[in-house]
Amino acid sequence: MGQSRSPLGVADLERLAARGWRAAEEEPLGDWLLRAAGGFTGRANTALVAGDPGRPLPEAVDAVAGWYAARGLRPGAQLAGVRSRPADAAFAAAGWPRDEDVLVLTAPLVPGAPDGVPVELAPTPDDGWLATSGHLGRADAGTVRAVLTRAPRVVFAAVREAPAPAPPVAVARGVVTDDWLGVTAVTVAAAHRRRGLASALVAALTRWGAGEGAQWVYLQVTASNEAARALYRRSGFVEHHRYHYRWAPS
Template sequence: MIDVRTLEEVAARTWRGLEEERHGDWLLRAGGGFSGRANSVLVVGQSPGPLPDAVASVSRWYTDRGLPPRAQLPGPAGAADAAFAAAGWTRGEDVLVLTAPLPDRPAPDVPVELSPAPDDAWLAGYRYRGAALPPPARAVLTRAECPMFASVRPAPAPAPPAAVARGAVADGWLVITAVTVAEQFRRHGLARAVMAALAAAGRERGAHSCLLQVSDDNEPALALYARLGFTEHHRYHYRTAPA
């Protein structure tokens, strides 16, 4: 079974900051403020020095870029999590990392369009935490090796799609993100359809397994992913420095 650090580093290759820098084994990422993953230090492996000093240097790195200092702490972060807590960094919600094998699945029963880049309609259809996307989003979304953007369109562009999702493959793992279904089209199987289309494309690119991330309070998504065979691999949470 793949370990937490390796899986997190695979996921990090599919959703990247616009600027990245190693800090010991940790990975500093800045992406103009769009998304936690692209704007946090991934805390895995060895710190670059004593933990209090490492926390302070992380804080300076983000402050220098005009971003709130944030850390992503996967699994049982232990001493590292305690060091951020001791410095006054507040803890956020748990995010579940779910995995599943990628067997052959039936083709989606609605037409799904796959594109190597998101158009304006796709971007309008993706509601990040329920809000419209900020300007840096397009650059973050496309900063991966051969990303795929799936959409179900009830009307031609520029009308927003009924459902969207994004996928990228790294080391045999299809990482699915940005699954969004417009409210008026929910409970019609569209999330399942865009995921099935990405799964088929991922298998063509050599993927054997699938990974996705979901907040622990998103009960509808958790129920869907359980029906699709996903199980919890580990969790992570963020810590954010005091203002």
């Protein structure tokens, strides 16, 4: 993958990524987007802070807190890029602690060459896929499946060492929104790491994404995940921006 700069700015890329990981309930707060999905993942259960909330920032913080409290969820906010700093300061002033940085990486989409690792692609995740991804322990299966499949062009990649229903040893999810491929949920079982399985999954998803008309690819990785960051850097991804979550005091 090349080193060309992404054609989307921070807010537009975050809004596009939100369309690829849809919550069950979404509601605008000015330019911000309130999202709830039974507590499954921060991305689907925080306010996407991008643009003007249409009211003073302290009032916007209170509105976010009330919206999530009414749904029995811990209020949270996703704050991306330098333009979110004033809002970030308002959440910090209200006592909301922050999580670590998450890096959003992008690259022009170049289909990866097959490398001999057989990667299965399926339109829905089976129970083995969900078990390997680690998502099942975070919400009920119905909520997890709904969030993962709530997109018109989505695929679930898996590497298995035995035929299904044996659980995969590595999984990933791909979603195409407009002309962007989003790669999410890349997970390799601990006993099978350092075998190139993550690279094989990403390559298979880029081939699928190219067939769906995607021209760019994005993914997210936590700042502390040095191994994954090194892998993606070798694959040509560059940092587009960072975001972090803030959560209301528990």
